[in-house]
Amino acid sequence: MSIWEYANPxxxxxxxxxxxxxxxxxxxxxxxxxxxxxxxxxxxxxxxxSTVKIIYIHVPAAMMAINVWAMMLVTSxxxxxxxxxxxxxxxxxxxxxxxxxxxIALITGAIWGQPMWGTWWEWDPRLTSFLILFLFYLGxxxxxxxxDNPDTAADLTGVLCLVGSVFAILSRYAVNFxxxxxxxxxxxxxxKEENVADVFWYPLVVSITGFVLLxxxxxxxxxxxEIRARRLQALETRERMA
Amino acid sequence: xxxxxxxxxxxxxxxxxxxxxxxxxLVAVTLWRSAKVKRALAAQEARMGQGxx
Amino acid sequence: MIALLAxxxxxxxxxxxxxxxxxxxxxxxxxxxxxxxxxxxGVLARIAPGILWLGALLACLLSLDRIFALDYEDGSLDLLxxxxxxxxGVVTIKAAAHWxxxxxxxxxxxxxxxxxxxxxxxxxxxxTASLALGTPAxxxxxTFGAALTVGLKRGGLLLSLLVLPLYVPTLIFxxxxxxxxxxxxxxxxxxxxxxxxxxxxxxxxPFASAAAIRVNLR
Numbered sequence: 135m136s137i138w139e140y141a142n143p144x145x146x147x148x149x150x151x152x153x154x155x156x157x158x159x160x161x162x163x164x165x166x167x168x169x170x171x172x173x174x175x176x177x178x179x180x181x182x183x184s185t186v187k188i189i190y191i192h193v194p195a196a197m198m199a200i201n202v203w204a205m206m207l208v209t210s211x212x213x214x215x216x217x218x219x220x221x222x223x224x225x226x227x228x229x230x231x232x233x234x235x236x237x238i239a240l241i242t243g244a245i246w247g248q249p250m251w252g253t254w255w256e257w258d259p260r261l262t263s264f265l266i267l268f269l270f271y272l273g274x275x276x277x278x279x280x281x282d283n284p285d286t287a288a289d290l291t292g293v294l295c296l297v298g299s300v301f302a303i304l305s306r307y308a309v310n311f312x313x314x315x316x317x318x319x320x321x322x323x324x325x326k327e328e329n330v331a332d333v334f335w336y337p338l339v340v341s342i343t344g345f346v347l348l349x350x351x352x353x354x355x356x357x358x359x360e361i362r363a364r365r366l367q368a369l370e371t372r373e374r375m376a
Numbered sequence: 377x378x379x380x381x382x383x384x385x386x387x388x389x390x391x392x393x394x395x396x397x398x399x400x401x402l403v404a405v406t407l408w409r410s411a412k413v414k415r416a417l418a419a420q421e422a423r424m425g426q427g428x429x
Numbered sequence: 430m431i432a433l434l435a436x437x438x439x440x441x442x443x444x445x446x447x448x449x450x451x452x453x454x455x456x457x458x459x460x461x462x463x464x465x466x467x468x469x470x471g472v473l474a475r476i477a478p479g480i481l482w483l484g485a486l487l488a489c490l491l492s493l494d495r496i497f498a499l500d501y502e503d504g505s506l507d508l509l510x511x512x513x514x515x516x517x518g519v520v521t522i523k524a525a526a527h528w529x530x531x532x533x534x535x536x537x538x539x540x541x542x543x544x545x546x547x548x549x550x551x552x553x554x555x556x557t558a559s560l561a562l563g564t565p566a567x568x569x570x571x572t573f574g575a576a577l578t579v580g581l582k583r584g585g586l587l588l589s590l591l592v593l594p595l596y597v598p599t600l601i602f603x604x605x606x607x608x609x610x611x612x613x614x615x616x617x618x619x620x621x622x623x624x625x626x627x628x629x630x631x632x633x634x635p636f637a638s639a640a641a642i643r644v645n646l647r
Contacts, residue, residue, distance in 0.1 A: 234399070242394065269594040276587055280581055281581070286580070301595045301597070311602075311619075359410040369420045
């Protein structure tokens, strides 16, 4: 039993059909639990007042924005090297989710920045990098939409994802060099000194789990849709030929 | 019911509202397309006389 | 390879698009900016490095979709792909031809346009230097975007959407180099970064472009 068995669309459909209700249920529990906990049952921060509650959506969304792209990079590589169709379709399925996560991180950041920094938008390195990441998502999704042949589209978007990753990281450092930022350091890191206090930390972890599971559930559904769409396309072609 | 959010109520409620709206929109689009493709595939398979899939 | 370069250059010159159009576009951008932000010399001098870099970038973008499109339509790209020189080499030559017809005139004209925008003393040297160092990267990245969209009927807009985010690092370091040069600040870091990005891009991106062309020719 190796992980590559899931690259078989049929096997993937069976397993995902079994897993989907569980993932969806857990998503509901953790996402709603984390957000409700964060919204109703956490104290205000002594400096930021109640705006600290935005952290329970901003931080998970921002983490997902980056991690979804990383996941797309891995699945694109698997497609380019081992040519498993499910992998390419999973990358396609994940991109819009990642784009929405980036958008959420940007919007909640702007809403938080308005009372805290006195401005909706600041050309701060982190904000700017997220805007650039958003543009990369847009380009990636647009390229998928523009090409008719699914294998060609998968190949080209895969290459774009590779080159884009390199330039996204490069942009991150360029932007850092170009402007010093207002944005605080990492809220979560292994370095305990930097971390947020425990009262904020536990609901945040639940909320992050919720976002990860939500992403997983959405990608499973969307990948299943893509597989069905491919089969539909194949059947239609066969019918036209006959 | 809603905790006292002080002067930042608009910001906090706004962020939660935007986020929930965006996520619900994403879920809705995903489910809608899933249902549409599923139906189209079922119709196609029924027409071609094979129930497997 | 030299024959290919000569052929591309001749085609560009004969088609009339190459040298003239990019420069004219650059001039128009530079002319329009004062209408947008007002004619005060101080403001113009402050934004001149950024505007000149942006103008060069957009002028460069304008002719990208023609890098492979014509060869793809008349089938000569298929011949080039099966030619004894590797496709990566073909891509590099194409990028070089694009740079000579678009990038080089921009580098030469930029100081003249700098006068229009009240660019200051040291700025002329740094502007020319940064454009000379940066524009090759723009051309090579352009081949990547053009290679991705070569099979599409109307890839122009998509091409811009794909290529412009890739231009971000070059633009940042290029414009920063000029700004620091004008202000008399330390210029080594952006200079080295700009040169490094160009060198790495010219060395590595042709492989990605060639891969994309192979997929599109399949």
